Amino acid sequence: MKKLEPGTEIDGFRVRECIHAGGMAHIYAVDYAQEGRSSGFPMAMKIPRMTVGDGAETIVSFEVELQILPVLSGPHVPRFVAAGDLSRLPYLVMEYVHGQTLQHWLDLPQRPDAETIARLGPAVAHAAHSLHQQNVCHLDLKPANVLIRDDDGSAVLLDFGLSCHAHYPDLLAEEMRLAVGSPAWIAPEQIVGVRGDPRSDIFAIGVMLYELATGELPFGAPTTSGGMRQRLWMTPAPPRKHRADIPAWLQEIILRCLEPEAAQRYPSAAHLAFDLANPGQVLITERGERLHGTPLRTHLRRWFRAAGMQYTPSPLPAQQIEDTPILMVAVPHADVSDATLYSLRQAVGRSLGIRPGARLACVTVISPSASSLTDSERSETTLHRQHMARLRQWAQGLDLAGHSVSYHVLEAGDVAHALVRYAASNHVSMMILGAATHGLQTQRFIATVPMRVARDAHCTVILVKQALPFAQLGQALDD
Template sequence: MKLLEPGTVIDGFEVGDCLHAGGMAHIYQVAYAGAAQRGPFPMVMKVPRMTEGDGAENIVGFEVERQILSVLTGPHVPRLVAAGDLTQLPYLVMEQVSGRTLQQWLDDNRAPLPAEEIARLGAAVAQAAHSLHLQDVCHLDLKPANVLIRPDGLAVLLDFGLSCHAHYPDLLAEELRPAVGSPTWMAPEQVVGMRGDPRSDIFAIGVMLYELATRELPFGNPQTSGGLRQRLWMDPVPPRKWRPELPEWLQEVILRCLEPEAARRYASAAHLAFDLSHPQQVQVTDRGRRIRATGFWAHLKRWVRAAGMHYQPSALPSRQIDEVPIIMVAVPNRDVSDATLYSLRGAVSRALGTVPGARLACVSVIDPSETPGHDSASSETTVHRRYLGMLRQWAEPLDLSGQTVSFHILENGDVAQALLRYAQGNQVSMIVMGAATHGLQMQRLLATVPIRVAMAAPCTVVLVKQALPFDQLAATDRGYAQDHLADRPARVSKVMI
């Protein structure tokens, strides 16, 4: 198909300049024809290539993108305006989002980016992917050219021609070859034809993080099926071998995204965004410390294991996210009873017991007036360490073996606002807090914190009423022991202790 001439009118849209001529489609600037109607935002028209040499995936991809864009919502995808008829001229008119793609970031910055900048960009992409997964969509073609960073730092994902929606037929899997995607960024399970796992997008984000950090590609740019299959068992060279100054936490995050087995990657894109937003909370293992590539014999063992591996279809992306939520507990740090702290622990323990894959974030809010300047005898660092110690002490009775847990001190004079911002910014699925916390005396008159959080939170809120005071519990236990265990004094003394 030849390029459309500027000034051509199609279904009420006037075509402007060609902005991009890619291998699968052409992108044009468009506007409503005539001056009578002006669009609410700038628009582009995407027209798939349909010449004899173009593959069938161009048309199938067009159908997939039209189907998926029509149901996606949120700030991380362009808004769909109109779609053309496949029998006449297939096209998609959508919002033109301002910003730069990650590919432009790579092209404009020849030197590797600082770790903080890589983490900021990666967290934005992970949050965008999480938004898709909540809507039961896997992108499956994430790469620098398909990720646009807006001026405000938000990531917008482009090009859904290879994507998969769990509630619609997967046309690509039905009509085309088993492995569909861009070879450089394709996850191992995609190589063997398995589509629809949200952790495939996490793998692609890991490839982008690796390139941003090292300017190298973890698996090169394979052009054969044999080259593609190597990622089923091979580890990439550790990023710190290319850049020794990279922090261990960043390598830990990148290599965890690139694990050959999906179960060993981050459980959700929200968990990945959490670690990139809180690098000081990343638990560094040998994965983050090593600087040598995996040896031949280790790769040989993995090759043997990969040869007999069977990939299972994934559950709905949103269901997988429900199984690995981020749970936030708001722990008060002043004017709080032991009964309230005890009750909060019980509620958190029950929540973690029902969702073993959950991540726990323990949060406490302090007033900025409690952290004087660094030249003061009580520095900000000292104050934060003291409150972090209190948080860890509160969490000690919890059984957190095998659980991912982190501790956070927030500074804000408005406790409710601080908790809401944290929950929204970190994709929290559940907030656990006291029904009357952060000032028990004042809560009798102004129950502002629990009510404001419960009304405005973007997720489930569990308000916990405090249990009976410990002295009443002890009295009850003593009465029970005297009435029913008088004939076994030795055992009674053990219970009381």
């Protein structure tokens, strides 16, 4: 289909300039033709290319996006406005978001530093997590499809033509018999026809992080199915082999995203975002220290395993997130009894015990005035170290095998607000806190910290009360 001329009217929309001419579609800036009518935000119209040489996937991907985009919500997707009839003129009208795609950072003459990557990476992971919570996997994440907003730095995901919604028919799986996706970013399981696993998007994010850090694609740009299949058993050269200044924590994160088996990657995009936002607490394994490629014998072992592997359909993305949640415990640091700390530890232990793979964030909140004291022994750094040590000591009694754990000291005058905000920004699924946190007395007409947290938090909140006075508990243990 040839380009539309500015001023053309389509179903009440006036076409302005063409802002993108891609291989699959043309995108135009549009507004309402009727005077005085406004959407309240800039709009864009996407019209798929339908020339004689274009394959059937162009039409199928348009139908997929037409099916999925209207049901998506949240700040990480463009708002849907209208759609055109496929029998007349297929088009999608959506919000036009101002920003730069990740390709902008790849086109810069110098590679982004670790700090920049640690800012861009969580934004992308938060956007992917929002999508997965709606039971949608993008399955075509690449730099051109990730836009970073100019105003707040959040990420917006574009182009859902290859996506999969767990509750809708998968048109691409029905129509296509070959792997569908962009060769450089496609995940191993997609190559063998498994669609709908949110960890496929985590693999694609890993490819983008690798490219941002090194300027290279981890698996090149294969053009044959055999070339793409190699990632079923191969791991790329360590990023630090390309750039010696890449920190070990960043390599650890990138290579974990790029594991050939989905089960070895991050269980959810929220877990990935958490590590990227807290680089100082990333557990460095052999992956992070690696300076050379994986040995040949390891590749051979993976090749044999991949040859005999039976791939099964993926669980619902939202269910997978629920099965491997991020748990948060608010540990008081003042006016708290040993009984309360003991009861908190017991509750956390029970919660972790029934949730293999769950992540634990241990959080305490201190007053800003505490870190403003001038005494050198009570400096901010010293105070934070003291509270971090208390958190680690408190967690020593927990069985943390198979669980990632991190420790966080927050400064805030409003404890409840700080806890609720932290839980929301880190996609916490469950918060555990004492019923008498931070020594605030429960009064009939005053909302205590636990009451406010339970009221305002968007996650499950468990309030823990000590079951026995600590002296009686100790006597029971002695008996």
